[in-house]
Amino acid sequence: MALIECPSCNKRISSKAAKCSYCSANLTGDTETLNVISNIKRSNQLMNHSLLCMSLFIAGVVVWFWGGEPAEGLRSYIAGGLFVFGFVGYLITRLRIVLHKRKKV
Numbered sequence: 001m002a003l004i005e006c007p008s009c010n011k012r013i014s015s016k017a018a019k020c021s022y023c024s025a026n027l028t029g030d031t032e033t034l035n036v037i038s039n040i041k042r043s044n045q046l047m048n049h050s051l052l053c054m055s056l057f058i059a060g061v062v063v064w065f066w067g068g069e070p071a072e073g074l075r076s077y078i079a080g081g082l083f084v085f086g087f088v089g090y091l092i093t094r095l096r097i098v099l100h101k102r103k104k105v
Contacts, residue, residue: 007034046100050093058085 008025019026025034060083064071071079074075 007038010038042100043097046093046097047104050090050097053086053089055086056082059089060084060086 002085003012005011006020006023006025006027009020009023011020011022013020013022013027018028042082060079060081062098063075063082064079067073070076
């Protein structure tokens with residue numbers, strides 16, 4: 001008996017288990033289909049993270065230039081934080097997407 005990853009939830013389970021004790025996924029059938037579904041779910045999750053970070057980046061730019069002139073005071077800190085967090089988050093998420101695509105299914 002060995003420990004393997006569940007194709008659905010990626011938790012470690014017994015290789016002889018008929019179904020996952022965490023997510024109740026049936027492991028007796030076609031596990032290739034479960035792997036593909038898990039891969040698609042992960043890709044969608046990463047794309048949603050990427051969209052959220054890009055939205056934060058754009059929100060930072062909008063807040064900075066709201067009203068036609070550059071931000072001052074508290075507004076500049078909020079805009080700068082949104083800008084930096086969105087940009088760095090987007091870069092990290094894009095790197096995670098590339099690594100996910102390179103991973104063998």
